[in-house]
Amino acid sequence: MKNLVALDPQVHRDIRINPHTIEAKWAKLNMVPVVLSEFSKLVVQFPIVFSKNIETGQFVCVALTGFEKGQNLFWENGSSTSIYTPLHITHLPFYVGQDEQSNNNSVICIDTQSSALSEQGEALFDVEGNATPYLKSAQSHLQALVEGTPQTETFISLLLKYKLLTQITLDITFGNGTKNTIKGLYSVDEERMEKLSESQIIELQQSGYLQLIHIQLASLGQIYALINKKNKMDLIE
Amino acid sequence: MDKNNKKTRSIIVVGGGSAGWITAGRIAAKHKSNQASGIQITLIESPEISTIGVGEGTWPTMRNTLKQIGISETDFLRECNATFKQGAKFAKWVTGAENDFYYHPLTLPQGFVHTNLAPYWQSSQTPDQSFSNSVCFQEQLCENGLAPKHITTPEYDSVANYAYHLDANKFSAFLKKHCTEKLGVKYISDDVVSVNVAKNEDIESVVTKLNGTFAADLFVDCTGFSSLLLGKHYQVPFIDKSDVLFIDKALAVQVPYASENTPIASHTLSTGQEAGWIWDIGLTERRGVGYVYSSQHISLDQAEQCLAEYVGPQIVDLNLRSLSIRSGHRAKFWHKNCVAVGLSAGFLEPLEASALMLIELSAEMISEQLPANRQVMDTIAKRFNETFLYRWEKIIEFLKLHYVLSQRTEPFWQDNRNSQSIPDGLQEMLDYWKYHTPADHDFSSNNEVFPAASYQYVLYGMGFKTDTSLFQHLYTDPEKAEHQFTLNQHNIARALKSLPSNRALLDKVNQYGFSAL
Numbered sequence: 167m168k169n170l171v172a173l174d175p176q177v178h179r180d181i182r183i184n185p186h187t188i189e190a191k192w193a194k195l196n197m198v199p200v201v202l203s204e205f206s207k208l209v210v211q212f213p214i215v216f217s218k219n220i221e222t223g224q225f226v227c228v229a230l231t232g233f234e235k236g237q238n239l240f241w242e243n244g245s246s247t248s249i250y251t252p253l254h255i256t257h258l259p260f261y262v263g264q265d266e267q268s269n270n271n272s273v274i275c276i277d278t279q280s281s282a283l284s285e286q287g288e289a290l291f292d293v294e295g296n297a298t299p300y301l302k303s304a305q306s307h308l309q310a311l312v313e314g315t316p317q318t319e320t321f322i323s324l325l326l327k328y329k330l331l332t333q334i335t336l337d338i339t340f341g342n343g344t345k346n347t348i349k350g351l352y353s354v355d356e357e358r359m360e361k362l363s364e365s366q367i368i369e370l371q372q373s374g375y376l377q378l379i380h381i382q383l384a385s386l387g388q389i390y391a392l393i394n395k396k397n398k399m400d401l402i403e
Numbered sequence: 404m405d406k407n408n409k410k411t412r413s414i415i416v417v418g419g420g421s422a423g424w425i426t427a428g429r430i431a432a433k434h435k436s437n438q439a440s441g442i443q444i445t446l447i448e449s450p451e452i453s454t455i456g457v458g459e460g461t462w463p464t465m466r467n468t469l470k471q472i473g474i475s476e477t478d479f480l481r482e483c484n485a486t487f488k489q490g491a492k493f494a495k496w497v498t499g500a501e502n503d504f505y506y507h508p509l510t511l512p513q514g515f516v517h518t519n520l521a522p523y524w525q526s527s528q529t530p531d532q533s534f535s536n537s538v539c540f541q542e543q544l545c546e547n548g549l550a551p552k553h554i555t556t557p558e559y560d561s562v563a564n565y566a567y568h569l570d571a572n573k574f575s576a577f578l579k580k581h582c583t584e585k586l587g588v589k590y591i592s593d594d595v596v597s598v599n600v601a602k603n604e605d606i607e608s609v610v611t612k613l614n615g616t617f618a619a620d621l622f623v624d625c626t627g628f629s630s631l632l633l634g635k636h637y638q639v640p641f642i643d644k645s646d647v648l649f650i651d652k653a654l655a656v657q658v659p660y661a662s663e664n665t666p667i668a669s670h671t672l673s674t675g676q677e678a679g680w681i682w683d684i685g686l687t688e689r690r691g692v693g694y695v696y697s698s699q700h701i702s703l704d705q706a707e708q709c710l711a712e713y714v715g716p717q718i719v720d721l722n723l724r725s726l727s728i729r730s731g732h733r734a735k736f737w738h739k740n741c742v743a744v745g746l747s748a749g750f751l752e753p754l755e756a757s758a759l760m761l762i763e764l765s766a767e768m769i770s771e772q773l774p775a776n777r778q779v780m781d782t783i784a785k786r787f788n789e790t791f792l793y794r795w796e797k798i799i800e801f802l803k804l805h806y807v808l809s810q811r812t813e814p815f816w817q818d819n820r821n822s823q824s825i826p827d828g829l830q831e832m833l834d835y836w837k838y839h840t841p842a843d844h845d846f847s848s849n850n851e852v853f854p855a856a857s858y859q860y861v862l863y864g865m866g867f868k869t870d871t872s873l874f875q876h877l878y879t880d881p882e883k884a885e886h887q888f889t890l891n892q893h894n895i896a897r898a899l900k901s902l903p904s905n906r907a908l909l910d911k912v913n914q915y916g917f918s919a920l
Binding site (some may be wrong): 219 | 916919920
């Protein structure tokens with residue numbers, strides 16, 4: 167159970183965070199929610215697709231890291247091998263909370279129950295009580311996530327409005343002969359993109375969405391890289 | 404101009420309600436009434452006469468009807484207080500005992516296209532496992548109040564086949580808004596006071612109280628029981644079927660839920676009573692309950708008492724509505740350039756929720772086969788009449804089947820088994836089914852209403868016995884049958900584990916809605 171407390175330089179002066187424990191939080195995730203501002207970093211290694219939240223049926227944007235539940239192909243021998251780690255992980259253990267004391271303003275909070283808190287590791291504050299580079303970095307990740315989440319929802323709403331999303335099914339045969347069919351994933355529909363009107367294209371261009379759509383479509387090629395990765399790992403085993 | 408080649412350019416629907424708006428909506432959507440080149444549709448509805456406001460059960464066909472009209476399932480569910488219906492539970496229809504019930508679910512029996520399980524079920528050693536429960540997983544979903552799909556299932560798609568329960572008044576208002584705002588249907592709130600007739604006896608125009616005269620090429624009579632155009636104006640006779648289906652009164656009430664967490668039933672509940680039966684339909688905010696009965700067998704006082712026992716003490720605070728109903732239908736439905744849809748065409752007790760379905764089928768046929776000009780209209784009219792006379796006949800026979808198979812001993816039920824009240828067609832099939840289980844070849848018309856599976860559910864649910872001993876050589880694949888029975892058990896287990904409760908899903912739909920994909 168999380169316990170969120172407003173971050174305070176005095177109260178939390180001696181807290182240390184183990185960055186490896188944070189990183190390990192995605193060791194068993196085969197998909198990770200992502201926001202728009204991450205797209206250009208994600209496309210280098212991850213397929214970016216859409217999936218439905220199982221509780222609400224709402225679409226979310228995710229980076230695919232594996233083909234089965236609990237399988238992150240970017241986690242090998244106890245550490246992450248990816249170039250970029252999504253904000254969904256790197257903002258931990260910090261969250262945004264409401265501060266009752268200061269007029270319900272948003273404040274940065276720390277989860278005091280997080281398993282990443284430890285005796286040794288990264289400090290949050292220096293001797294003068296100023297934020298360390300580590301804390302500043304985590305804070306900027308949190309901010310990007312908080313800003314990016316509603317932006318991503320708006321982007322998805324527009325895709326739905328223009329009927330640009332389509333279901334994709336992955337029928338994969340791995341190098342060792344095993345087969346896997348993955349459903350429940352969605353992508354922008356290239357054919358529908360071609361049917362958009364001029365004014366719709368201009369709207370997408372001016373809002374910056376057109377570029378993001380192209381990045382998402384390009385990222386689908388990473389599925390092959392992911393299959394390749396799986397095949398290589400199977401050979402080693 | 405040669406009147407016979409007069410193009411069909413405009414249609415007037417007289418009457419609102421479910422019939423008027425579903426018909427207007429289907430035709431307007433298909434024939435592009437919101438464009439100048441499309442067919443112009445005007446709906447004239449009386450501000451004085453209210454709709455019947457009780458028809459609340461549908462068939463799965465309603466999902467397609469709403470889709471064809473361009474309505475989102477999420478909007479429909481939210482604005483019409485609608486819920487999911489997965490079949491009908493018939494309680495106390497056979498013996499009247501407390502634990503007497505059977506299901507007519509909306510999903511075909513397991514493996515129905517290649518395997519007929521009925522003879523194997525009958526000859527199995529454990530007939531205490533009911534037919535429906537042995538061959539279909541849907542009964543268990545209903546008994547456990549589960550929903551037919553997930554919040555992640557796209558709109559109109561299903562995990563288990565389903566239909567709807569809806570609030571009739573809200574449904575009319577919802578359709579009216581969609582038809583007038585999106586589909587280009589023109590709306591006139593006024594009374595039709597007279598009809599102007601052409602030389603060929605067609606309706607040339609209708610005269611309204613305040614807004615003058617309206618002409619059209621085709622008139623749709625959705626005026627309810629009064630059947631203003633087909634019945635009153637054209638005097639098309641009404642064929643009384645009360646000698647077959649005796650129910651002639653309805654006592655209706657809306658019952659609130661005890662709390663906002665009270666489970667919402669996944670099915671229509673029909674409970675046999677002394678002289679009829681009580682319907683019980685769960686919507687999101689309240690239940691719709693009513694006793695349909697024969698006034699030849701019990702009095703209004705007795706009916707009220709029976710309903711009060713069913714509903715409980717809270718009935719004293721509730722409004723009861725009493726309605727007179729006449730079982731039967733018009734001798735024809737399309738005469739000259741006028742076609743009747745809904746109660747103006749006929750009425751039967753709502754035992755299998757056929758009224759809204761007949762409206763949908765009528766609207767679909769008019770829309771799909773709209774005659775291009777007056778010359779070909781008589782051909783379509785003739786086909787329409789043949790089609791729907793067949794359908795009314797089949798529905799009457801199927802409803803009567805429920806009564807013929809009962810073993811209840813009260814006078815109403817005994818009279819229902821009187822051979823004079825049983826249509827010949829039904830009796831003939833019952834005699835045939837003594838030796839053959841219902842199969843698709845028994846229902847070979849293009850215009851069939853109920854599939855063979857429905858007849859199996861009712862026959863074997865009510866304890867009818869088919870003697871398969873004469874054709875034992877046909878039933879020599881018990882392993883294949885056993886495999887299907889086992890598959891069904893797996894389906895039940897899987898469905899019970901994964902599907903949410905009806906109310907939980909409806910709450911989520913309210914909050915999040917269904918996605919289009």
